Amino acid sequence: MPPAMRSPKGLLLLLLAVLALAYPFASSSGYHLNVLTNALFFTVLAMSLNVIYGYAGLLSFAQVGFWGVGGYVGALTVTRLGGSVWDGMLAAGAVALLLAIAISAVSLRLSNHAFVIVSIAFTLLLQLLAQEWIDVTNGPMGIPGLPAPEIVLGPLYFAFDDRTSQYFLALAFAAATLAAIGLVLSSRVGRTLRMLKHDETLARSLGVRTTRWKVFAAGFAAVVAAMAGALYVFYLSIVDPTIFDVYYTQLMLVIVIVGGLGSFWPMIAAGFVLVVLPEVLRTSDEVRMIYYGVVLIAGVLFFPRGFAGLLAARRRRHSSGGRLGQPGSI
Amino acid sequence: MDPVFLGQLLLNGIVIGLIYGLIATGLTLQFGILHIVNFAHGEVLMVAMYAMAALLPLFGGDFFVAFAVLVVLASAVSLLAARGLLAALATGGDGGGIFEKSLLLTLGVSIVLVNGVQQLFTSNPQMATTSFGYGAFALGEIRLTYAHALASVVAVVTFGALFWFLLRTNAGRALRAVAQNREAALMIGLDPTRVARRAVAVSLVLSAVAGAVLVPIIVFQPTVGQTLLLKAFAVVVIGGMGNIGGAVAVALGLGVLESLVGGFADIVWQNAVAFVAMIAVLAMRPQGLFAAAIRKG
Amino acid sequence: MDSLAASDGVLRPAAPTAPPLLKVAELRRSFGAVRAVDGLDLEVEAGSITGMIGPNGCGKTTAVNCITGFDRGCSGSVELQGRSIARRQPEEIARGGVMRTFQAIRVFDGFSVLENAAMGRQCFDGLRLQHPILRTPRFRQVERETRARAEALLETVGLGAKKGELAGSLSYGQKKLLALAGILMSEPKIVILDEPVAGVNPTMVHEIAELLRRLNAAGTTFLIIEHNIEFVMALSDRVVVMDRGRRLASGTPAEIQQDERVLEAYLGGGDGGL
Numbered sequence: 001m002p003p004a005m006r007s008p009k010g011l012l013l014l015l016l017a018v019l020a021l022a023y024p025f026a027s028s029s030g031y032h033l034n035v036l037t038n039a040l041f042f043t044v045l046a047m048s049l050n051v052i053y054g055y056a057g058l059l060s061f062a063q064v065g066f067w068g069v070g071g072y073v074g075a076l077t078v079t080r081l082g083g084s085v086w087d088g089m090l091a092a093g094a095v096a097l098l099l100a101i102a103i104s105a106v107s108l109r110l111s112n113h114a115f116v117i118v119s120i121a122f123t124l125l126l127q128l129l130a131q132e133w134i135d136v137t138n139g140p141m142g143i144p145g146l147p148a149p150e151i152v153l154g155p156l157y158f159a160f161d162d163r164t165s166q167y168f169l170a171l172a173f174a175a176a177t178l179a180a181i182g183l184v185l186s187s188r189v190g191r192t193l194r195m196l197k198h199d200e201t202l203a204r205s206l207g208v209r210t211t212r213w214k215v216f217a218a219g220f221a222a223v224v225a226a227m228a229g230a231l232y233v234f235y236l237s238i239v240d241p242t243i244f245d246v247y248y249t250q251l252m253l254v255i256v257i258v259g260g261l262g263s264f265w266p267m268i269a270a271g272f273v274l275v276v277l278p279e280v281l282r283t284s285d286e287v288r289m290i291y292y293g294v295v296l297i298a299g300v301l302f303f304p305r306g307f308a309g310l311l312a313a314r315r316r317r318h319s320s321g322g323r324l325g326q327p328g329s330i
Numbered sequence: 331m332d333p334v335f336l337g338q339l340l341l342n343g344i345v346i347g348l349i350y351g352l353i354a355t356g357l358t359l360q361f362g363i364l365h366i367v368n369f370a371h372g373e374v375l376m377v378a379m380y381a382m383a384a385l386l387p388l389f390g391g392d393f394f395v396a397f398a399v400l401v402v403l404a405s406a407v408s409l410l411a412a413r414g415l416l417a418a419l420a421t422g423g424d425g426g427g428i429f430e431k432s433l434l435l436t437l438g439v440s441i442v443l444v445n446g447v448q449q450l451f452t453s454n455p456q457m458a459t460t461s462f463g464y465g466a467f468a469l470g471e472i473r474l475t476y477a478h479a480l481a482s483v484v485a486v487v488t489f490g491a492l493f494w495f496l497l498r499t500n501a502g503r504a505l506r507a508v509a510q511n512r513e514a515a516l517m518i519g520l521d522p523t524r525v526a527r528r529a530v531a532v533s534l535v536l537s538a539v540a541g542a543v544l545v546p547i548i549v550f551q552p553t554v555g556q557t558l559l560l561k562a563f564a565v566v567v568i569g570g571m572g573n574i575g576g577a578v579a580v581a582l583g584l585g586v587l588e589s590l591v592g593g594f595a596d597i598v599w600q601n602a603v604a605f606v607a608m609i610a611v612l613a614m615r616p617q618g619l620f621a622a623a624i625r626k627g
Numbered sequence: 628m629d630s631l632a633a634s635d636g637v638l639r640p641a642a643p644t645a646p647p648l649l650k651v652a653e654l655r656r657s658f659g660a661v662r663a664v665d666g667l668d669l670e671v672e673a674g675s676i677t678g679m680i681g682p683n684g685c686g687k688t689t690a691v692n693c694i695t696g697f698d699r700g701c702s703g704s705v706e707l708q709g710r711s712i713a714r715r716q717p718e719e720i721a722r723g724g725v726m727r728t729f730q731a732i733r734v735f736d737g738f739s740v741l742e743n744a745a746m747g748r749q750c751f752d753g754l755r756l757q758h759p760i761l762r763t764p765r766f767r768q769v770e771r772e773t774r775a776r777a778e779a780l781l782e783t784v785g786l787g788a789k790k791g792e793l794a795g796s797l798s799y800g801q802k803k804l805l806a807l808a809g810i811l812m813s814e815p816k817i818v819i820l821d822e823p824v825a826g827v828n829p830t831m832v833h834e835i836a837e838l839l840r841r842l843n844a845a846g847t848t849f850l851i852i853e854h855n856i857e858f859v860m861a862l863s864d865r866v867v868v869m870d871r872g873r874r875l876a877s878g879t880p881a882e883i884q885q886d887e888r889v890l891e892a893y894l895g896g897g898d899g900g901l
Binding site: 183184187188189191192194195198199201202203204205206207208209210 | 697
């Protein structure tokens with residue numbers, strides 16, 4: 001359990017959970033539910049980038065690639081192999097894990113910079129494949145008509161085929177995924193990843209097998225992004241090459257940087273704010289992208305530690321000594 | 331095989347290769363001097379194309395006058411932009427080194443420019459009319475339009491000037507010194523920031539020049555820079571990051587190869603050539619064909 | 628204290644016939660035309676404090692980087708207890724029990740002092756990934772032990788009162804002590820200190836000397852690379868003098884102080900007197 005789950009944050013969390021569960025009964029707007037469902041998916045996606053970039057310090061442009069791979073593998077598992085949506089998600093995670101290990105193990109032999117370059121090339125190549133490998137991907141037309149996820153347990157049958165049930169499915173997925181990531185990152189595994197980011201040489205001098213940990217971070221992040229991507233395309237009921245759009249990369253980066261690299265709750269908050277706010281402002285796609293671009297630039301320049309950094313600075317002003325060093329945090 | 335067809339493909343390939351070269355040399359120059367990757371490099375080209383399209387009617391479609399004005403404008407803007415980029419890279423922190431920061435910042439700039447231009451001019455394809463229209467030289471049965479010929483001449487002259495600058499002038503020598511060994515360059519009294527500013531400015535002008543000569547050749551949209559940047563990026567990786575000679579050679583090779591593939595194979599392979607080559611190089615010779623420039627760390 | 632620093636049974640005094648704990652032979656490293664390390668031989672006996680001195684630029688730090696695997700371009704042999712560790716990755720060498728500090732001091736600034744100390748232990752407690760993630764009973768047990776050990780070691784180095792503070796808020800000298808405490812957490816076979824008292828005030832130099840003496844008495848083997856000759860001479864069982872990338876002389880401090888070649892090198896090099 002992440003340390004933040006003890007009260008009063010625990011109470012706040014409980015309140016949020018109640019709100020999230022009650023919302024669909026209070027509002028009948030499909031549009032609102034759609035926005036919230038998107039926010040859930042994109043927050044998970046951004047958290048996957050946070051694992052590799054925010055924690056381990058490896059800037060990756062491959063996350064959108066894994067998200068798209070997840071989408072295509074998930075869709076193909078169902079349409080070509082006759083598997084269920086859940087099989088599709090598992091297959092997506094497995095394929096992404098193998099790809100992530102391959103590209104990170106090869107590029108990290110060289111340097112962290114090489115990893116970044118390879119991550120860019122990887123995504124470009126996948127985008128190209130999605131567009132041009134028409135036998136498999138159906139090209140720019142994509143694969144439409146994907147079925148709704150369903151649960152069959154003996155006589156029990158339930159299909160997630162309307163906005164409300166899909167919202168709850170996304171909510172369950174996001175909660176489970178974020179909780180799992182929180183469990184890992186708040187343990188000393190997260191600390192080890194942060195050691196790599198802060199001082200790789202020092203970490204190695206203490207015996208940390210840094211390359212293995214980077215590959216671990218890349219694999220973990222890839223599995224999360226791919227499973228989210230797989231579920232997302234069944235929500236959209238179509239997968240096409242726009243799943244690799246730079247829009248997602250931009251969104252992920254903005255959320256992670258505004259929330260704070262290597263933060264947990266602030267990043268989740270940023271995910272919701274940054275997805276919901278443009279909807280509230282009802283901007284055109286172009287204007288929204290301009291906002292994100294400006295926020296990205298401003299974030300990198302003026303708030304490199306994001307919202308979490310501002311919070312930490314505030315905490316330090318109000319009380320000396322952070323929560324690091326308290327029992328249970330070694 | 332039809333020799334005319336082959337000749338035509340080769341000629342087209344060389345022209346497009348020269349233009350790739352203009353974009354790729356700037357990209358690789360920035361990496362070599364500063365160890366940065368500029369995601370907005372293609373948008374410089376795109377903005378230059380829109381600027382050129384706006385300038386042409388002002389001068390009655392006279393390409394040469396418009397081109398001269400554009401180069402002057404681009405130089406001024408590039409100097410300012412270089413100054414801004416370097417100042418930006420020097421502020422803030424935490425997200426990793428200057429390399430990571432350059433990627434994030436220029437990605438932001440790129441997206442603002444693409445969507446800004448889209449907002450202003452829509453994403454409808456644009457065309458510009460120039461004084462020499464669709465006229466062409468005929469070399470036997472092989473045709474070379476005036477626009478293509480002009481682009482080639484400009485590119486060759488620009489490369490000549492670039493290599494003369496790098497090899498024969500003090501400023502160029504300083505630039506190469508900083509690229510090879512920053513610490514040593516500091517010790518002999520060079521100012522790396524000034525050198526870097528010059529390098530960035532020069533590379534941005536190169537991209538603008540590429541945009542200008544492309545105006546009479548292709549129909550363009552706000553995303554034109556992104557497509558071309560991806561090719562240039564592949565060229566830079568294949569040629570060895572930071573290696574200017576390598577970038578020019580690979581750009582020419584890629585242009586010709588793409589043209590041949592487009593002529594003889596399924597058209598989808600044309601776009602794949604660059605990436606397949608890049609992946610192959612990354613897998614087998616990750617330092618690039620011509621250099622060992624990616625340093626550990 | 629004894630239980631904290633005792634290394635696995637290799638206690639001093641070493642029998643004269645026993646092979647040295649660390650044996651370096653023919654170590655070489657060039658940067659272009661410059662031969663930074665040029666055929667260095669070096670032995671460190673188990674349980675000893677071995678000092679290595681030499682004028683500026685004689686290749687001391689390069690030698691440490693070669694021995695600990697951080698410099699990948701070295702040749703020659705490095706043996707730990709008779710087994711070769713040459714050309715292994717630095718993290719594997721550390722796991723083998725050869726731990727080092729850095730000349731330019733390194734700690735994890737954003738973590739607490741206690742956490743920094745605990746980090747020195749985490750690769751050595753044998754826990755697999757699932758234990759910390761799932762907070763298994765075994766993990767909790769190990770964590771309690773690590774914490775107790777870290778607190779005891781921080782007391783030993785004099786940072787007990789600072790354990791809750793951020794490592795970044797420590798003074799330069801305190802960071803050096805913290806780095807040392809972190810290394811000792813894993814009960815290394817040998818600790819290599821790269822300039823432990825450079826830039827440290829005289830009072831603290833004295834304290835550090837005392838500390839190292841106590842740790843050594845409890846069984847820790849040290850190889851100390853240092854500029855401060857007085858410090859090395861007072862502390863070491865054996866001293867190795869390096870000059871131009873190789874061993875110029877070695878012996879007890881008394882022998883070294885009599886050695887003509889050493890006097891010459893130092894007087895010639897103008898790097899402080901003996």
